[in-house]
Amino acid sequence: MADRLVHAGISASRAGHSLKGLQNTAQRHLRCLFTRPAKLGRSEDEPFAGLPGRADNAREYLKPAQPQFDNSPALASKRVANTLVMRSCMLRTSNIRRSNIACFFWESSDVTEPVNAPAAPSSVSPLGLTLFVIYTLLYLGFVLLNAFATETMDMVVVAGLNLAIVYGFGLIIAAIVMAFIYGFALRGDTGSHPAADDKGESA
Amino acid sequence: MIYDPSSTAVIVFFLFVGFTVGLSFYLGSKAKSSAGYFAAHGQIPWFINGVAFAGDYLSAASFLGICGMIAAYGYDGFLYSIGYLAGWIVALFVIAEPMKRLGKFTFADALDAKFDSPGIKAAAGISTLVVSVFYLIPQMVGAGVLIQPLLGFPHWVGVVLVGCVVITIVVTAGMVSTTWVQFLKGSLLVVFSTVLVVLVLQQGFHTDRTAFETIGPLELTTAEGNGGSPSPQAIAAAAGRSLYVDQSDAGLSAPWDQASQYIRFASREDAGYDVFRIEQSDDGIRLRQAQAVTETAGGEKFVGGLPFGAGEGERSLRPVGHLTELPAEYAADETTSEPTSESASTGPLGPIEFFDVLRRSEVTLWGSEKLVQNDAATTTVYFQKPTSGSKVLRPGEHPTFAGIRSGRWTDRINFLSLMLALFCGTASLPHILIRYYTVKDAAAARKSTIVGIASIGFFYVLTLYLGLGAMVSGTLDVTNSNMAAPLLARGISDLLFAIISAIAFTTVLGTVSGLILASSGAVAHDLLGGVMGIQFSEGNQVRVAKVAAVVVGAISIALGILFQNLNVSYLVGWAFSIAASANLPALVMLLFWPRTTAAGIIASVVVGMFSSLGWILLSADTYSKVYGLDPASSPIPFSQPGIVTIPLALLTLVIVSLLTGNSRPKTESDVEMGTKLA
Numbered sequence: 001m002a003d004r005l006v007h008a009g010i011s012a013s014r015a016g017h018s019l020k021g022l023q024n025t026a027q028r029h030l031r032c033l034f035t036r037p038a039k040l041g042r043s044e045d046e047p048f049a050g051l052p053g054r055a056d057n058a059r060e061y062l063k064p065a066q067p068q069f070d071n072s073p074a075l076a077s078k079r080v081a082n083t084l085v086m087r088s089c090m091l092r093t094s095n096i097r098r099s100n101i102a103c104f105f106w107e108s109s110d111v112t113e114p115v116n117a118p119a120a121p122s123s124v125s126p127l128g129l130t131l132f133v134i135y136t137l138l139y140l141g142f143v144l145l146n147a148f149a150t151e152t153m154d155m156v157v158v159a160g161l162n163l164a165i166v167y168g169f170g171l172i173i174a175a176i177v178m179a180f181i182y183g184f185a186l187r188g189d190t191g192s193h194p195a196a197d198d199k200g201e202s203a
Numbered sequence: 204m205i206y207d208p209s210s211t212a213v214i215v216f217f218l219f220v221g222f223t224v225g226l227s228f229y230l231g232s233k234a235k236s237s238a239g240y241f242a243a244h245g246q247i248p249w250f251i252n253g254v255a256f257a258g259d260y261l262s263a264a265s266f267l268g269i270c271g272m273i274a275a276y277g278y279d280g281f282l283y284s285i286g287y288l289a290g291w292i293v294a295l296f297v298i299a300e301p302m303k304r305l306g307k308f309t310f311a312d313a314l315d316a317k318f319d320s321p322g323i324k325a326a327a328g329i330s331t332l333v334v335s336v337f338y339l340i341p342q343m344v345g346a347g348v349l350i351q352p353l354l355g356f357p358h359w360v361g362v363v364l365v366g367c368v369v370i371t372i373v374v375t376a377g378m379v380s381t382t383w384v385q386f387l388k389g390s391l392l393v394v395f396s397t398v399l400v401v402l403v404l405q406q407g408f409h410t411d412r413t414a415f416e417t418i419g420p421l422e423l424t425t426a427e428g429n430g431g432s433p434s435p436q437a438i439a440a441a442a443g444r445s446l447y448v449d450q451s452d453a454g455l456s457a458p459w460d461q462a463s464q465y466i467r468f469a470s471r472e473d474a475g476y477d478v479f480r481i482e483q484s485d486d487g488i489r490l491r492q493a494q495a496v497t498e499t500a501g502g503e504k505f506v507g508g509l510p511f512g513a514g515e516g517e518r519s520l521r522p523v524g525h526l527t528e529l530p531a532e533y534a535a536d537e538t539t540s541e542p543t544s545e546s547a548s549t550g551p552l553g554p555i556e557f558f559d560v561l562r563r564s565e566v567t568l569w570g571s572e573k574l575v576q577n578d579a580a581t582t583t584v585y586f587q588k589p590t591s592g593s594k595v596l597r598p599g600e601h602p603t604f605a606g607i608r609s610g611r612w613t614d615r616i617n618f619l620s621l622m623l624a625l626f627c628g629t630a631s632l633p634h635i636l637i638r639y640y641t642v643k644d645a646a647a648a649r650k651s652t653i654v655g656i657a658s659i660g661f662f663y664v665l666t667l668y669l670g671l672g673a674m675v676s677g678t679l680d681v682t683n684s685n686m687a688a689p690l691l692a693r694g695i696s697d698l699l700f701a702i703i704s705a706i707a708f709t710t711v712l713g714t715v716s717g718l719i720l721a722s723s724g725a726v727a728h729d730l731l732g733g734v735m736g737i738q739f740s741e742g743n744q745v746r747v748a749k750v751a752a753v754v755v756g757a758i759s760i761a762l763g764i765l766f767q768n769l770n771v772s773y774l775v776g777w778a779f780s781i782a783a784s785a786n787l788p789a790l791v792m793l794l795f796w797p798r799t800t801a802a803g804i805i806a807s808v809v810v811g812m813f814s815s816l817g818w819i820l821l822s823a824d825t826y827s828k829v830y831g832l833d834p835a836s837s838p839i840p841f842s843q844p845g846i847v848t849i850p851l852a853l854l855t856l857v858i859v860s861l862l863t864g865n866s867r868p869k870t871e872s873d874v875e876m877g878t879k880l881a
Contacts, residue, residue, distance in 0.1 A: 132296035139289045143622045146282075146598050147615045150607050153597045160559025164278055164597045165667075171285050172660045175292055179656040182295065186649065 127185050131178045138174060142167050212353050212701035219705040220368055223387070223712060227372045227380035240377035240745045241308040241640070241724050247382050249647040253654020255382045256638055258389030260287075260629070260659055262338075262714035263345030263685075264775040265666070266392065266707055271684035273670020274524065274691075275568065277595030279604045280670055284663035286622050290629025291659060293787075295652040298630045301794050302639045303648035309721070310636040311729040314789055314808075318801040326808040328729030330785040331633040333812060334778050335722040336759065338632070339715060341774035343763025346711040348685050353704045359764045365708075366760035369715045373723065373752045377745070378641055381716045388713040391706050393658050396665045399688075399703065402695050403672035404557060408533075408564065409548035411525040411677055415567070415587060418442045418479065420487030433488065435466050438481065442490060444468035447476035447508070462574050465493065465584060475507040475518055480586040493586040494520050494681060500580060520585070522690070524679035527589060528565035557668065564592040566674060569681050585681045595674065617841035621776065624845030628779030631786035634717035637724060715759070719752050726751035776843070777819050784811035784848035792856050803860030811852030818844035 145152055145167070153164040247255070265287065272280030305316040311327035343362050350361025372380050421441040439446045447467040459467060467476040479490035497505040504511035506518040513519055533549050549560055568590045574582040594600060599608040603621075606614025629635065639648045673679060673691035680686050689707055693700035727748035766774075789807045792799045819825060823834035824842035 128296040132292060135289070135292045135296075139285075139292075139622075139626060142285070143619060146622075147607055147618050150597075150599055153599075154593060156562075159555050160562060161555065162562065162593070162596055165558055168278075168281055168285050168667075169664065172288055172663055175288055176657050176660045178292070179295055179653040183650060183653040186646075 125186065128182060131182055135174065135178055138171060142171055211697055212704055215698075215701040216353060216705045216708060219709055220712075223384050223709065224368060224371055226383055226387075227375040230375070230380045230383060240748060241637070241720075241728065246643065247379075247641040249642050249651040250654055251386050252382065252638060252642050252647070253651035254389040254658055255385040255641075256389070256635070256651060256655030257393065257658040257662065258385030258387070258710075258713040259634060259638060259717045260655070260714075261389065261392055261662055261710060262775070263342050263349075263707070263711050265662075266396075266688060266710050267345055267349070267685045268775070269663075269666045270670045270673060270688040270691075271686070272601060273667060274673035274679055274687035275684040276601040277568075277590075277671070277674070278598050278667075279601035281663075281667050282598055282604060282622070283625065284666050286625025287629065288656070288660050288663050289626050291652070291656045293627065294630040294635070295649070295656060297794070298636075298790065299639060299648045299652045300645040302636060302790075303642070303645040308637070308640055308728050309724045310633050310786065311725065313636075314786075314793060314804060317793070318804070320801040320805070322805045323801055323808075324729045326805045326812075327786070327789075328725040330781075330808050330812050331725035331729070332722055332755075333816070334631075334633055334782045334785070335718045335725075335755070336762070337774060337778040337781060338634070339718050339722075339755075339759040340762045340766050341778075342711050342715045342718070343759050344767055344774075345685065346708070346715075347763060347767055348683065349689075349704065349707055349711065352686060352689075353708070358767050362760055362763040362767075365711055365715060366756050366763070369712055369719060370753055370756040372712065372716045373719050373756070374749045377748070378637075378720060381713075381720050382638075382641055384709070384716060385713040388706065388709040389658060392710060393662050393665075395699075395702055395706055396662060396669060396688075399692055399695070399699065400665050400668040400672070402699075403668060403691070404554060405551050406695075407549035407552045408526050408529060408560060408675060410527060410529055412527055414521070414523075414525050414677060415492040416477075416479075417489060417491050417587075418444075419489035420484065421490070422487045438466055438488065438490070439468060441488075442468070444477075449508070459574065459582075462584075465495075466490065470507065473509060473516065473518070475509040477507065478584060480584075491587045491589075493584050495582055495584045496520065496682070497580055497582040520681055522678045523567070523569050523585075523681045524674055525567050525677050526564055526675040527567050530560060530563035533560075554668070557671075558596060561592045561671060561675075562596050566590055566592060566595060568595070568674070569679075571681075583682075595671070613841045616846060617843050620841065620843035620846035623849065624776070624780040624783045624843060627783035627787045627845065627849055631782040631790065632778070633721040633725070633782070633786075634714070637721050638717075719755050719759070722755040723748040723752035726755070780819065780844050780848070781812060781815045783845055784815035784852050785809075786811070788849060788853040788856055792853070792860075796857075796860070798860055798864055799856065800860045800863045802863040803856040803858075806859040807852045807856035810855040811848055814851055815844040815848040818848060 145163075153162060153167075155163045157163050157166045265284075269280045269283050272283070274280075302310075302313050305313040309328075310331060311324045314327045315323040343365060346365035347358035347361035350356050350364060351358060354361075356364075372384055419442075421438065433441075435446055445468060447469045459465065464481055465478055466481055467478050470477050478493045478495045480493045482489045482491060495507060496511070497508075499505075506520055509516060509518040511517065511519060529547050529549060533547050552560060566589075568588045569585050570588045571583055571585045574584060576582070590600075598604055604618060607618050638651075642648050642651055669688050669691060673687040676691045676694045678690040678694040680690065689700055689704045692703040727744055731747060732744065785808050788811060789804045792807070793804065818839055819842075821837060822839045822842040822844075823837040826832040826837045827834040
């Protein structure tokens, strides 16, 4: 069984490790995880039943990753998963309902798409995408005018300036202005996961 | 042109270099770990990092190449400014924050974050190396070009000097010192370019018609000559000059006999000749003075028939770049007061007025033509091209962009392809991407990108003023437009020239150190650590990266000397195309398409890299400029690969991912969680 378990993870609280935070984030992420109760345990009350030797032996998984240089995200995430399994074990002994803690397992052999998986792992804010599309259209317009209606660039538009100068400067200024709008709109954002946040709030 | 190295320039230059290297050693004590070496512990404040973005990005191609191109051809160089900046929009809105979340030290980290696949690390590491080397060559060539006029050293000394200084910077403190060097250079570049632009606007425009002689219009009947044009003797008589007779036995005059568009008169001042280009117009014949350089097979150089040099009986090329006619309201004073007066000036101009006045003026640009002789002596004739101001303020005058006025579809697609590569290239340059790991979180990555965009955008606005100012400054080197901005400064003051040249040199230092750091990370972290699975201890990893930095530095020194005659901005264009084709499709799809697989990413990077590289190597541009072959024999319809190879890489990714779609990647939240809590 142990070799079939390729990954164990649990949703973690970004905001800190308070129990309340852990519960909330766990619920939020529960939807995108999938469990296989038939194989993993008898009921939801025994979320660790699928682990070899059950929760008592979860220690097997709790060994900290070997200290080594390659601190790659993949390794790190395995280590975190282990740590969180341990954390969950500790929570079991407290009065908090176990169902509030989600942990998930999947097997390498027959992985299927989770039903409620997020549509895309995109983490780009909608405002960013909107601004990106606007700017791309502006740029596209400039390039196409240059390529297919070159003469329009000679046209004097304002104050003796031709379209080439006005549009060209306009693109540079637009980039700076949009960058500031974006920065201003997200000024309170500390760089967390906007997509996940949105889902969490609505849940 | 002959440049006299001024002592001010040398002192300022060595102060700059000394300070940068000193700073590196000071910071070196703080960066012993891998995190310190590759990513400055993620502790660089976002504002510093933002300016360092500008320092990293505004390479010799931006400062020297764009200004030079604008000075020589007008608006066309500004198209690069627009494209280079637009690329930052992709970086800010699409790439910045996910890059920071996913990766740790290198671009390969981010690409591989969801898969943990050695194949991805290998592909991304190799693409980083390829792009970096293509980007490094022009920087090194630029360093050599710059050091020549500044310190009077030969080209190779410049390249070796830059190489050694950069290796010292990178080896002492890795990302920490590189960041501070780039911050320093970025802020100095923007501040002093602003000073220069203010001075240019203060000076305004003035006409100068005496710098180079124009004779005529001469009224000659064509019947006197052969082939419908007057004989040289008749022209000489009408102009009141005597024809030049070549007395040397070098046989340098042979190619002139075929070139009927030029006429050579004996000089009045020395034993050489004055060459003029014959222009027929409705009111007669005009003779416009040109300049000629002859290089013999033995490497001897002659200017106007005399040996090249600044001494007695020698000649050098004269500086060029003049405004020949101002709009009526300024020229009016001249005609009413004194008809013989040759100079009119506008006085200080506003930033908008500057373009308006220039548009209604006439400037003299310079063209060149090669006359080749059987014994392999080559004469290059530089001739005046009086051009209306409205033409230098519109696209389509530079050979690269002239295609948009040719009406041919392939030329237009070539233009679209170049603009697409510029748009997509920025956000996939490895030395830019690694800068996202020097700040503490995604928000800081975003903020520093915004600062970067503001400073880079502001600088690009200045490039148009700098380039056009240099165009009419009367200080340009007719053989090499890359020196336009420093020479413009020299026209104003020697100290400013020294400072601007030193900044231009640190420009090269900043960009080269970023590139070498990116390459050493690719070797030590991605290829040796990630692919070959060699587990280094913390200290060894840094040591290996430093060795890699020295090796990459040495290779780039060798390539910089080898490719010294290649056009600088041309090579940067290659790097952009390869980066955009190899890296961007994989990066964007990884972020937006959940079905992307490891195999899809590997295939996309490999296909993008090799297709763009192959396209470039087979293109007409490379045929003529690198191999010296007939460009018409190239099998590729247009030179810029982006418009074909970027979609190709994208398509490859989609197809391969669909075919290998049963290995589900972790969701980003898993990965993010891992990196955050690790």
